[in-house]
Amino acid sequence: MMGAVPNFPEWIDGVRHWREPYSTLRSDARKYPRKEGFCMVIQTLVLSATLICALQAIRAPRLLVSALWLAGCSALLAFSIALLGAPEVGVVELSVGAGLVTVIFVFAISVAGEETIGLTSVVPRPVAWALIGIFLFLLAWLTLPGLVSPALPRDALPFLRALWDERSLDTVLQVALIFSGVLGSLGLLAERSDSGHTPPKAGGERAST
Amino acid sequence: MSNDAWTIAMAAVLGLVAIGIYGMLIVRNLIKVVVALQIFAKGTILVMVAAGGISGKPAVGQSLAITVIVADTVVTVMALALAIQVRRWCGTLDTRVISRLRR
Numbered sequence: 413m414m415g416a417v418p419n420f421p422e423w424i425d426g427v428r429h430w431r432e433p434y435s436t437l438r439s440d441a442r443k444y445p446r447k448e449g450f451c452m453v454i455q456t457l458v459l460s461a462t463l464i465c466a467l468q469a470i471r472a473p474r475l476l477v478s479a480l481w482l483a484g485c486s487a488l489l490a491f492s493i494a495l496l497g498a499p500e501v502g503v504v505e506l507s508v509g510a511g512l513v514t515v516i517f518v519f520a521i522s523v524a525g526e527e528t529i530g531l532t533s534v535v536p537r538p539v540a541w542a543l544i545g546i547f548l549f550l551l552a553w554l555t556l557p558g559l560v561s562p563a564l565p566r567d568a569l570p571f572l573r574a575l576w577d578e579r580s581l582d583t584v585l586q587v588a589l590i591f592s593g594v595l596g597s598l599g600l601l602a603e604r605s606d607s608g609h610t611p612p613k614a615g616g617e618r619a620s621t
Numbered sequence: 622m623s624n625d626a627w628t629i630a631m632a633a634v635l636g637l638v639a640i641g642i643y644g645m646l647i648v649r650n651l652i653k654v655v656v657a658l659q660i661f662a663k664g665t666i667l668v669m670v671a672a673g674g675i676s677g678k679p680a681v682g683q684s685l686a687i688t689v690i691v692a693d694t695v696v697t698v699m700a701l702a703l704a705i706q707v708r709r710w711c712g713t714l715d716t717r718v719i720s721r722l723r724r
Contacts, residue, residue: 455629459633459636463636470648470657470660478656482660493667496626513659516697516698516701520702524714534716571679571684575687
């Protein structure tokens with residue numbers, strides 16, 4: 413598999429092939445295996461804080477505060493992903509999820525305006541809770557058995573080689589997706605240059621229905 | 622060694638997904654619906670990384686996680702542009718007010 417692309421840069425092969433969880437937090441995992449518990453406590457704390465931030469993002473009455481809680485949730489999740497042995501994904505999540513998305517949210521809130529709407533739901537609460545319960549049951553039923561299966565043989569493919577060689581079509585399509593997203597949002601946000609159509613006042617269009 | 626690490630990650634995935642679904646079902650503000658969608662997608666990213674680690678193919682899981690991040694960001698941008706246009710034309714972000722299905 414390694415010889416499939418002869419022109420691939422040499423330095424990629426110098427990247428470590430496999431990272432254990434928590435190996436980014438400590439370089440002495442082999443020497444002191446007893447410190448594992450300490451790392452696990454840190455991960456539990458970080459993920460709990462992530463969940464608290466997510467809940468606060470839903471519960472916060474103001475939109476701007478909600479966006480900031482979401483940014484905190486994203487940053488903590490990026491740290492947790494880096495702890496799990498995937499610092500590349502953590503960096504992308506931190507820069508895109510916590511940086512770019514927050515900027516876009518603040519821009520959208522500043523354009524659309526702050527509007528505080530209460531938490532009285534469209535769906536009745538018991539139905540919502542029942543749906544959440546069913547979904548979580550299905551998800552746990554499908555995923556948790558995989559956790560107790562015996563350890564599978566590890567694939568020694570480096571991350572960057574997997575991203576650029578194995579899934580290069582994905583990467584090219586992501587670029588196309590980004591461009592289509594930019595063009596689509598430009599088309600949506602464009603102002604009409606002729607003054608023939610002006611947006612109706614609040615609820616003006618609804619008056620006829 | 623690291624089975625417990627993945628178990629903790631999967632528990633957090635369940636929590637994030639539950640909070641995301643709760644938000645999408647309960648919340649009426651269009652921009653906050655996008656926030657709930659983001660939280661849901663964060664659970665997806667974490668489950669991609671964890672599934673790669675559990676199944677012994679971490680590189681594939683991580684590259685799929687990056688794909689999810691990019692696609693989710695584009696979806697967020699489009700949804701926020703739609704929300705801005707809804708606010709511009711209907712004057713509100715309340716999904717109950719702009720809905721024509723009932724009343």
